[in-house]
Amino acid sequence: MTTLAGQEVPEEEQLRDALAERLIEIGAARSPGVVAAFRTVRRHLATPEADMASTYSAEIATITKTDEHGVDLSSVSAPRVQAMQMEQGDIAPGMSVLEIGSGGPNAANLAEMVGEDGRVVTMDIDPDVTDRATAFLEETGYRNVTVLTGDAEHGDPAHAPFDRIIVTVQAADIPPAWVAQLKDGGRLVVPLRLRGLTRTVAFVRDGDRLVSDGFELCGFVPMQGIGENRVRLAVLHEEVGEEVGLRLDGHPEPDTAALATALSLPRTVRWSGVTLxxxxxxxHLDLWLTTALDNLPLLTAKPGARARGLVASASPLGIPTLVDGDSLAYRTVRPTDQQDRYELGAIGHGPQGHALAELLAEEIRTWDRDHRGHRARIEVYPAGTPDARLPAGGRRVERRHSRITITWP
Incomplete structure (x- = not known):
């Protein structure tokens, strides 16, 4: 049954309730305010071209715009991810919240949580997105939301300072405006890309720095505008349906010809004895590996490459891969004799494949022995901060606006 503007049909309430119950079941929604928001917001009205039931599926992101190559430019995030970020934000009635990356339903969720005494500003660089959000918010009656079209690199100084800033696009850097417009002690929730790995991190402002207070695995469309900084793909094999490449995010330029040859050579396998x-x-293992090892881009491969035997694993998010000149090694798993338990290992290719696979397996053992029960601490400092102010050890990620550190207990 379809839904007419302003007129609710019986299926809507059932779908909203079912979504809220599913979000509770999977642990994405824990607080009463988050649950209540999903029981209330008529999210399907933001994407009338989509199947109504799919918009209330916890795991489905509704794509709203793609480029001429079919690359996703904007979407309404999956409810599970929205709930996860709302929980990270610890949003309370009366707060002022800036949402970066608009779409409509999430702004409505935030408006429900801050209540009539609070204020939500939602902004996006794309006027098509903000026009859609404006129409949705007007149709659903949210009056405490301001929609802005502009480059979020500069934030929104007119309505600052904010208690919370929620970013719903992948960012590789933290612009100074976001820190400056956040109240001290306020929370910034952002899908931050660190050496190719994206985590939605809840940061707390402490003076001019941000300190993490938890993070979750996630995937978001990349930021556009001044702050755009996309991962680059170095292609190793380009047969249609069998493509293999390395996603580079500040990693050294690889010798693609030598690595393509390495993939055609017999593989070496080393098992760690560590199980999941x-x-x-x-x-958390992958974040440890990218902290401990220098040249660790992500290996991405189409299923056809695995079927042909070029690689043993294929993941849409990419697999941490240790690269050294003409050789590489990537993380893999195999079943054990225990039900639903898998051993971690590494597969190496090329003249140094054996040594790289052993090094990767040894770092897996180090994580298991020293850090398996720990969580990394991520901090963001302004660019130009002296080394003496940064935490000792760990990994430093240098960006245009910031110096990001990853350290472990």
Missing amino acids: GGSESNE
């Missing part, structure tokens, strides 16, 4: 449960995420 079937439902246990490897996100």
Whole structure:
């Protein structure tokens, strides 16, 4: 059954309630305010061209715009991800919230949480996106939301300072305006890309620095405008349906010809003895690997490359891969004799494949021995901050506006 503007049909309430219950079940929505927002917001009205039921699926992001190559430019994020960020934001009634990356439904969620005494500003660089958000918010009656069209690199000084800033596009850097417009002690929630790995991080402002207070695995469309800084793909194999490449994010330029040759050579496998449960995420392991190892881009491959035997694993997010000249090694898993448990290991290719696979396996053992129960601490400092002010050890990621550090207990 379709929905007419301003007229609710019975299926809507059922879909909203089912979505809220699913978000509770998977642990994405925990606080009463987040649950209530999803029970209330008529999110399907933002994307009338989409199937109504799909817009209330916890895991489905609704794509609203693509470029001429089919690359996603904007979307309404999956409810699970929206709920996750709302929980990270710790949003309360009366707060002032800036949302960077608009779409409509998430601004409505935030408006529900801040209440009549609060204020939400939602902004996007794309007028098509803000026009859609404006129409949705007017149709659904949210009056405490201001929609702005502009480059979010500069934030919104007219309505600052904000108690919370929620970023719903992937960012590789933290512009100074975001820190300056956030109240001291306020929270910035941002999908931050660190050496190719994206995590939505909840930061707390402490003077001129940001200190992490938890992070979650996520995927978002990249930021556009002045702050755009996209990952570059170095292609190793380009047969249609079998493409293999390395996603580079500040990593050294690889010798693609030598690595393409390496993939055609016999592989070396080294197993670590470290196991994961079937439902246990490897996100903290991968963050440890990118902290500990210097040249670790992400290997991406189409399923056809795995079927042909070029690679043993294919992941849409990419697999951490240690590269050294003409050789590489990437993380892999195999089943164990225990039900729903898998052993971690590494597969090497090329003249140094054996040594690289062993090095990668050894770092997996180090993580298991020293850091498996820990979570990384991520801090953001202004560009130009002296080394003496930065935490000792760990990994430093240098960006135009900021110096980002990843350290472990």
